[in-house]
Amino acid sequence: MISRCRYCDKEAVIRIPYAKLSLCVDHFRGFIVSRVEDIIKRCKMVKQGDRVLLAVSGGKDSIALAHIMNNISDRIGFKLVILHIDLGIGEYSKKSREIVKNICNKLNLDNIIIDLRQDLGFTLPDFISRLRTRRICSLCGIVKRYIMNATAIELKLDAIATAHHADDILTYIVKNFVIQDYTYTRKLVPITRGIPGIAATKIKPFYEVYEKYIALYTMYSKLEFIDIECPYSKDNDLETIIRRFIDDIENKSPGIKISMLRRFANKYLQLGEEDITKNCSFCGLVSQKDICSFCKLTEKSFGKPLGIELRNKISEKFILGNSLA
Numbered sequence: 253m254i255s256r257c258r259y260c261d262k263e264a265v266i267r268i269p270y271a272k273l274s275l276c277v278d279h280f281r282g283f284i285v286s287r288v289e290d291i292i293k294r295c296k297m298v299k300q301g302d303r304v305l306l307a308v309s310g311g312k313d314s315i316a317l318a319h320i321m322n323n324i325s326d327r328i329g330f331k332l333v334i335l336h337i338d339l340g341i342g343e344y345s346k347k348s349r350e351i352v353k354n355i356c357n358k359l360n361l362d363n364i365i366i367d368l369r370q371d372l373g374f375t376l377p378d379f380i381s382r383l384r385t386r387r388i389c390s391l392c393g394i395v396k397r398y399i400m401n402a403t404a405i406e407l408k409l410d411a412i413a414t415a416h417h418a419d420d421i422l423t424y425i426v427k428n429f430v431i432q433d434y435t436y437t438r439k440l441v442p443i444t445r446g447i448p449g450i451a452a453t454k455i456k457p458f459y460e461v462y463e464k465y466i467a468l469y470t471m472y473s474k475l476e477f478i479d480i481e482c483p484y485s486k487d488n489d490l491e492t493i494i495r496r497f498i499d500d501i502e503n504k505s506p507g508i509k510i511s512m513l514r515r516f517a518n519k520y521l522q523l524g525e526e527d528i529t530k531n532c533s534f535c536g537l538v539s540q541k542d543i544c545s546f547c548k549l550t551e552k553s554f555g556k557p558l559g560i561e562l563r564n565k566i567s568e569k570f571i572l573g574n575s576l577a
C-alpha cells in the first residue's frame with residue numbers, strides 16, 4: 253500500500269522515524285528548512301540586520317546549507333555572504349570553485365573568494381610539501397579556520413556559519429571521549445560567541461540535521477555539488493566505527509542523536525566559553541598561544557608570518573569590490 257504524505261495527498265517518499273512523519277518531496281524539503289530555522293531562532297544564532305558569512309566548499313552539505321539559509325534569510329531578515337576558499341588542489345579546487353560560483357549566480361548571493369595562490373602566493377600542496385607533514389587535513393583546517401575568522405573580522409560580519417551536521421558533531425563528541433582529549437569539546441555547541449575585533453561568532457545551523465537527510469535534500473532540490481573527492485581525503489577508522497555505532501543506537505531508538513546533542517549543548521552552553529585572553533603577537537587575531545597557528549606555520553614554511561598580509565588582502569578585495577559581488 254502506498255503511504256501518503258502527512259500534510260497533503262501526494263505519495264510519501266520518506267519516513268522520518270524520530271518525527272513519526274511520512275512526507276512527500278515538497279513537505280520533506282520544507283521540514284528540513286524548518287529544522288534549520290528552528291535552531292537558528294532557538295539558539296539566537298542570527299538576528300534581523302545581521303550579515304552572516306557562510307563557508308561553502310562546494311560539497312553537498314555546504315551547498316545545501318547555502319540553499320536553505322538563502323531561503324530563510326528573508327524571513328529572519330539577515331544577509332548571507334558566501335565565502336569560498338580556493339586551496340589550489342588541482343582539478344578538485346577548480347571544480348569546487350565553479351560549483352560555488354554557479355550557486356551564487358543562481359541564487360544571486362554575495363560572495364568572496366580567497367584564492368591561496370593569488371592572494372598569498374602558495375597553494376595547500378605547496379604548504380604541505382614545505383612542511384613535510386602527514387597531518388594534511390589538520391593543516392588544511394588551520395588555514396581554512398583562520399581565513400574564515402579573518403574574513404569575518406575584516407568585513408565586520410556578525411557570524412560565520414559552517415555546515416557541520418548532527419552526525420559530524422556527535423562523532424567528534426564521542427571520539428573526544430574515547431581518546432580522552434577534551435581540548436576542543438567546548439566548541440562542539442551550536443553557537444560560540446565571538447570576541448569583538450579578534451574572534452567572530454560561529455554558528456552551526458545543521459546541528460540537529462542528520463547527514464542522510466541533507467543528502468536527500470540536495471538530491472530532491474537538484475542541487476549541483478562536487479562529486480569528486482579531495483585527493484588528500486582518507487577515511488578515519490575510529491570515526492567510521494563511531495558513526496556506525498551511533499547509527500545503530502539511532503535505529504533502535506529514533507531521535508536519540510538529537511536528544512544527546514541537546515543535552516550536550518545545554519550543558520556546555522551553560523558553562524560558557526573559556527577565557528581566551530591572548531591575541532597573536534603577529535596578526536592580532538585570537539590565539540591560544542602568543543603566536544597563532546596560522547602565523548606560526550606560515551613563518552615556518554615561508555620565512556614570514558602571513559596573517560597580517562592576508563588580513564590586508566581581504567580588506568583590499570572588499571574595498572575594491574573584486575570578488576564581493
Ligand code: SF4
Nearest residue numbers: 388389392482484485
Ligand atoms: Fe582539506 Fe583534507 Fe578536506 Fe582535502 S580532505 S579539503 S585536505 S580537509
Ligand code: ZN
Nearest residue numbers: 257260276279
Ligand atoms: Zn506533502
Ligand code: ZN
Nearest residue numbers: 532535544547
Ligand atoms: Zn597570527
